[in-house]
Structure formats: C-alpha cells, structure tokens
Amino acid sequence: MGEDLGVRTFSREDRARYREQVRRCLDVFAEMLRESRFDVERPMTGLEIELNLVDDDSMPTMRNADVLAAIADPSFQTELGQFNVEINVPPRRLAGTSTAQFEENVRASLNAAEEKARAIGAHMVMIGILPTLRPEHLTAGALSANPRYTLLNEQIFAARGEDLHISISGVERLAVTADTITPEAACTSTQFHLQVSPAQFADYWNAAQAIAGIQVALGANSPLFFGRELWRETRIPLFQQATDTRSEEIKAQGVRPRVWFGERWITNVFDLFEENVRYFPALLPVCDAEDPAKALAEGGVPKLTELRLHNGTIYRWNRPVYDVLRGRPHLRVENRVLPAGPTVLDTVANGAFYFGLVRALAESDRPLWSQMSFSAAEENFTTCARHGIDAQVFWPGLGYLPVTELVLRRLLPLAYHGLDRWGGGPGRAGPAAEHHRAALPDRTQRRELAGGDAAPVGVRRPPGPAGGAARGGPALRGPDAQQPPGARVAHPLS
Numbered sequence: 001m002g003e004d005l006g007v008r009t010f011s012r013e014d015r016a017r018y019r020e021q022v023r024r025c026l027d028v029f030a031e032m033l034r035e036s037r038f039d040v041e042r043p044m045t046g047l048e049i050e051l052n053l054v055d056d057d058s059m060p061t062m063r064n065a066d067v068l069a070a071i072a073d074p075s076f077q078t079e080l081g082q083f084n085v086e087i088n089v090p091p092r093r094l095a096g097t098s099t100a101q102f103e104e105n106v107r108a109s110l111n112a113a114e115e116k117a118r119a120i121g122a123h124m125v126m127i128g129i130l131p132t133l134r135p136e137h138l139t140a141g142a143l144s145a146n147p148r149y150t151l152l153n154e155q156i157f158a159a160r161g162e163d164l165h166i167s168i169s170g171v172e173r174l175a176v177t178a179d180t181i182t183p184e185a186a187c188t189s190t191q192f193h194l195q196v197s198p199a200q201f202a203d204y205w206n207a208a209q210a211i212a213g214i215q216v217a218l219g220a221n222s223p224l225f226f227g228r229e230l231w232r233e234t235r236i237p238l239f240q241q242a243t244d245t246r247s248e249e250i251k252a253q254g255v256r257p258r259v260w261f262g263e264r265w266i267t268n269v270f271d272l273f274e275e276n277v278r279y280f281p282a283l284l285p286v287c288d289a290e291d292p293a294k295a296l297a298e299g300g301v302p303k304l305t306e307l308r309l310h311n312g313t314i315y316r317w318n319r320p321v322y323d324v325l326r327g328r329p330h331l332r333v334e335n336r337v338l339p340a341g342p343t344v345l346d347t348v349a350n351g352a353f354y355f356g357l358v359r360a361l362a363e364s365d366r367p368l369w370s371q372m373s374f375s376a377a378e379e380n381f382t383t384c385a386r387h388g389i390d391a392q393v394f395w396p397g398l399g400y401l402p403v404t405e406l407v408l409r410r411l412l413p414l415a416y417h418g419l420d421r422w423g424g425g426p427g428r429a430g431p432a433a434e435h436h437r438a439a440l441p442d443r444t445q446r447r448e449l450a451g452g453d454a455a456p457v458g459v460r461r462p463p464g465p466a467g468g469a470a471r472g473g474p475a476l477r478g479p480d481a482q483q484p485p486g487a488r489v490a491h492p493l494s
Contacts, residue, residue, distance in 0.1 A: 128339025232388025
C-alpha cells in the first residue's frame with residue numbers, strides 16, 4: 001500500500017495499455033503455474049500490524065512522518081492516514097519456538113518504537129478503530145504525504161462520481177458522508193501471511209475463508225466509531241463502505257465491491273487472480289517497462305508488476321499474493337480479517353490459532369468446504385462481525401451453535417494439532433496447549449475433529465474463558481518466559 005507512485009494523471013491510452021499489460025501478466029502467471037516455477041522448499045509466515053498514533057490526551061495525532069523519522073527503523077512504514085503507521089515483522093518459519101519468537105520480536109520492536117515516539121509526544125495504540133476518532137480527524141488533510149494515497153483517493157472518487165455514504169446499524173445507528181477515503185484510515189488491522197505451494201493454495205484459501213468468521217468473533221475489539229456503539233467489529237462494514245467505488249445504481253446492478261469476501265470456493269490460485277482481472281477496472285493504471293513474457297522466456301523471474309499492483313487495489317479478506325524474494329517467486333495467502341491488537345500476546349495467539357487451524361483443515365481427509373456452502377461461510381463472517389464472541393455460527397455436522405462452544409469443543413484442539421504439524425512439537429507451545437494434546441489420545445480422534453458430527457470421545461473442554469489459549473494466556477510462551485515491562489505497548493487505550 002505504501003509504494004510511492006509519484007504524482008501523475010492517467011489518460012485513456014494509459015488505461016488501455018495497462019489492461020493489456022495486466023492480461024499479459026495473467027497469461028505469464030498461468031504459464032508459471034503450469035511449469036511449477038515457485039519456491040516451495042521453505043514455506044515462511046509473516047505478520048503486519050497497523051497502528052494508531054495518539055497524543056498524551058489519547059486523541060489522534062497527525063504525526064506519522066515525525067514518528068517514523070524518530071523510530072528510524074525500516075520495519076515501520078507509512079499508512080493511509082497521518083495518524084497511522086505499520087510494522088512489518090520479518091518472515092520466519094513456523095517451527096520450534098517460532099510463535100514465542102514472533103512475540104518477543106514484535107514486543108521488542110513496538111516497545112522500542114513506543115519509547116522513541118513518546119520522546120516527541122506521540123504514542124502507539126493497537127486497536128481496530130481508535131475510539132477517540134471524530135469526523136474532524138478524517139479529512140483530506142489527514143492523508144499521509146505519500147502521493148500514492150492522494151492518487152488512490154482521486155481515482156476512487158472519480159469512479160464513484162459522488163461522495164461516500166457510510167451507514168452502519170448496530171446497537172446504535174450511524175449515517176455520515178465523506179468526500180475522501182480517510183474513513184478507511186480508521187480501520188487498522190493485523191495481517192497474517194502464509195506461504196503455500198500452488199498445489200496447496202486452493203485448500204489453504206478455502207480453509208481461511210471457512211474460518212474467517214470465527215477469527216473475527218474471537219478477535220473483535222472495535223465496537224465504537226464516531227462515539228457510536230455499532231457492531232462488535234465495526235471495522236468490517238466501515239472498511240467495506242469506505243473503499244467502495246460503486247454508486248447506488250452500480251450496486252443495484254450487482255457489480256462486485258472492491259472489499260470482497262468472494263462468492264465461491266476455488267480449485268486453483270489462478271481463479272482468484274483471473275477474477276480480479278475480469279471483474280475490476282484499474283484504479284492505478286501504472287505500467288512497468290518489463291515484458292513479463294520475454295523475462296520468463298529468457299529464464300528470468302517476471303515481476304508481474306501490473307498484476308501485483310492491480311491485486312493490491314482489490315481488498316479480499318483473504319487475498320492471494322504473488323511476490324519475488326531473493327530472485328525466487330512464491331505465493332502467499334494474506335489473511336486480513338482481524339483488527340490490530342489489543343496486545344502483542346493477543347496478536348500472536350490469534351496468529352497461532354489461525355496458522356494451526358488453517359493447516360489442519362487444509363490437510364484434512366474430507367475438506368470442510370465440501371460439507372459447507374460458501375454462502376454459509378459468508379453468513380458466519382457477517383454474523384461474527386456484528387455480534388462478536390456472542391455470535392451463533394453454522395458448522396457442518398453441528399448446525400448452529402455459539403461460537404465459543406464451537407471453538408472450545410472442536411477448533412482449539414484442532415488448531416493445536418495443526419500447529420504441531422508445522423514442527424512445534426509437544427510442550428513447545430506451553431502448558432495450556434499440552435492440555436489439549438493430552439485430551440486427544442489417538443489420530444482417529446484428531447481426524448474426526450475436522451468434520452465429524454460431534455466432538456470425539458475423550459475431548460474435554462479446556463479450562464478458562466472462551467477461546468482459551470487462542471485469546472491470550474500462557475499457551476504461546478515458553479514456561480520460563482517472563483512478561484517484560486511495557487509489554488502492552490504502554491498507553492491506556494491499548
């Protein structure tokens with residue numbers, strides 16, 4: 001999102017050339033899939049967290065340029081709003097004590113950044129929507145200085161031809177209009193990246209879609225916007241509406257939104273990129289000098305710049321990513337459903353739950369998506385965003401049940417065993433996770449967790465609050481680890 005595109009305008013010729021180049025990239029991508037030209041030997045995971053900046057009175061402060069200069073760490077980058085920054089945690093393999101190392105690295109980076117930000121009168125807050133935001137904070141003047149954001153704002157409103165209308169009905173009602181995309185900056189998220197092979201991609205993406213609602217229910221922390229109590233995770237409808245390029249008439253025609261859950265299970269990663277090209281016009285038609293077909297024919301690795309840029313302006317909740325690292329192309333599932341925070345431990349625990357559960361479901365003998373309609377997964381997603389931890393969800397073989405019961409009865413033990421397959425091994429995830437292992441004495445019962453009609457015999461509900469280790473607790477920390485001072489990114493709102 002932060003790539004600098006410079007100040008520019010686009011002609012009709014630019015758009016025609018870009019469309020042709022995107023389609024050429026798509027053809028080259030298909031050829032690369034046929035030839036299996038992807039890095040699959042050492043799959044990595046990654047993590048991004050978007051943060052809010054506030055002053056000493058907990059009000060948003062438009063100082064991300066000053067804060068980034070003070071931090072002076074390339075892991076921190078600009079975001080859409082001047083009261084936002086983002087941290088990109090270096091990718092790593094999920095093996096051994098990697099979840100604990102994720103926590104230690106994120107905590108150390110954020111604590112160091114908070115200390116430097118505090119020295120200039122700013123603080124970092126991890127939450128899906130900052131509760132103190134008011135309409136006067138979300139104007140054109142709040143956009144970050146990067147020309148890309150101004151360009152994106154101009155193109156979205158050129159496509160709409162009218163102001164944004166944001167209307168959310170929850171506990172209370174909110175109806176406002178906006179003449180910029182800055183309401184999008186109110187939505188700060190956690191993004192998990194999971195590298196997978198082309199052959200596995202469809203299974204992992206389908207699994208991520210199937211559990212998206214469950215993730216939102218467990219992680220929801222954004223009920224407030226502009227002083228109104230709305231959904232448990234108001235960030236979901238706000239982000240959908242704040243980036244909508246469609247007028248009311250276009251919506252009525254059934255044109256798909258750019259913030260999109262999707263509409264079907266897939267059989268190949270190509271399905272997603274092809275849908276993006278087929279359904280969505282370009283927002284930023286910037287062409288690169290590379291000829292991707294020539295690069296591939298000469299034995300090189302095409303950057304597929306236009307396809308990647310186009311893909312980055314379509315905000316699927318689980319987004320496919322093509323990237324090149326150290327000269328080798330790879331594919332990732334980018335999981336975008338969770339809000340930021342509220343603590344480092346919550347973030348890493350939610351990540352462990354996601355990485356473990358998505359692997360267990362993706363590699364199950366009977367795929368979950370063969371038992372569940374796509375519309376049911378989408379309904380779960382919306383219901384969980386609206387009601388959070390109190391949501392009732394549908395699950396194959398169980399019908400509708402409280403999300404907490406589903407997590408404790410089936411998904412949390414299943415996530416533990418999925419994590420084990422990444423190479424964590426017994427005992428490395430902590431005592432709470434070890435409790436779940438003891439409750440699953442054989443592999444037959446573990447398989448039943450993925451699609452059976454009831455919890456296997458011998459599976460006990462773990463003690464503690466809903467979500468158990470997936471909501472915090474000691475499960476993701478070594479038994480000798482200590483909570484360092486400032487572990488919560490010191491600020492009252494966090």
